[in-house]
Amino acid sequence: MTHSLTKPKPLIAGNWKMNGLSASRHELDAIIAGGPTAAGDRADLLICPPATLLAGFAAIARGSVLAIGGQDCHPKESGAHTGDISAEMLKDAGATAVIVGHSERRADHGETNELVRAKAEAALRAGLTAVVCVGETRAEREANLTLHVVASQVKESLPAGASPGTVVIAYEPVWAIGTGLTPTVDDVAEVHAEIRGLLIGAFGTGGLGVRVLYGGSVKPGNAAELLAVPNVDGALIGGASLLARDFLAIAAATPES
Numbered sequence: 001m002t003h004s005l006t007k008p009k010p011l012i013a014g015n016w017k018m019n020g021l022s023a024s025r026h027e028l029d030a031i032i033a034g035g036p037t038a039a040g041d042r043a044d045l046l047i048c049p050p051a052t053l054l055a056g057f058a059a060i061a062r063g064s065v066l067a068i069g070g071q072d073c074h075p076k077e078s079g080a081h082t083g084d085i086s087a088e089m090l091k092d093a094g095a096t097a098v099i100v101g102h103s104e105r106r107a108d109h110g111e112t113n114e115l116v117r118a119k120a121e122a123a124l125r126a127g128l129t130a131v132v133c134v135g136e137t138r139a140e141r142e143a144n145l146t147l148h149v150v151a152s153q154v155k156e157s158l159p160a161g162a163s164p165g166t167v168v169i170a171y172e173p174v175w176a177i178g179t180g181l182t183p184t185v186d187d188v189a190e191v192h193a194e195i196r197g198l199l200i201g202a203f204g205t206g207g208l209g210v211r212v213l214y215g216g217s218v219k220p221g222n223a224a225e226l227l228a229v230p231n232v233d234g235a236l237i238g239g240a241s242l243l244a245r246d247f248l249a250i251a252a253a254t255p256e257s
């Protein structure tokens, strides 16, 4: 995946979560076939399938416009951690990126900012791009804690040793995930501006080149509006990424930079 030192090239990323069987390959094939027309040079494309499909998908996607990523990794390189997968294993299977700190993992598996940061550092150690997820709950938004919560998550989850091209932040309001609800464009702009400020604090002007994705009920019908918000450098898409038609329609909505 490429980016400039100033405004980054948008990234349209799909998180398939716990969805997809080997028969889902036809959606992957359709994304690979339609990606160049849909995204052109305007966006990079990434699909993060379940671990069972990752190596096969990576082999199919090799040499295409589509990159393949993992949905989680363990902080350690190897060892006695039954059921876990290391960043090095993802890399070996053909991944180029990994999502860490998704709110579903924070909620379902009690993942803290400290653990998310360790996972992001493992991603960098293995040579993967770390897609670090942050976002407030509905209760936090209603208590006007959104910027405070997101700032804490960014500061505490950012991996040490990151450079602007090796980390991506995904802002995903928890209440917007899978609900059909989205924040207003003004609300998205406010949070993304806050994140951009933190990234400039961490990386200097290099912080302008870190991709900050919006995620949460992104669909073909709202993608153009969300992707046009200042400091939104792409999207992390759940449900709509399962259908090639919808994923490609979102990619096609990426504005010219």
Ligand SMILES: O=C[C@H](O)COP(=O)(O)O
Residues within 6 Å of the ligand: 015, 102, 172, 176, 177, 178, 179, 215, 216, 217, 218, 236, 237, 238, 239, 240
């Ligand atoms: O990782 C993706 C997000 O959780 C968004 O999911 P969604 O597009 O189904 O709301």
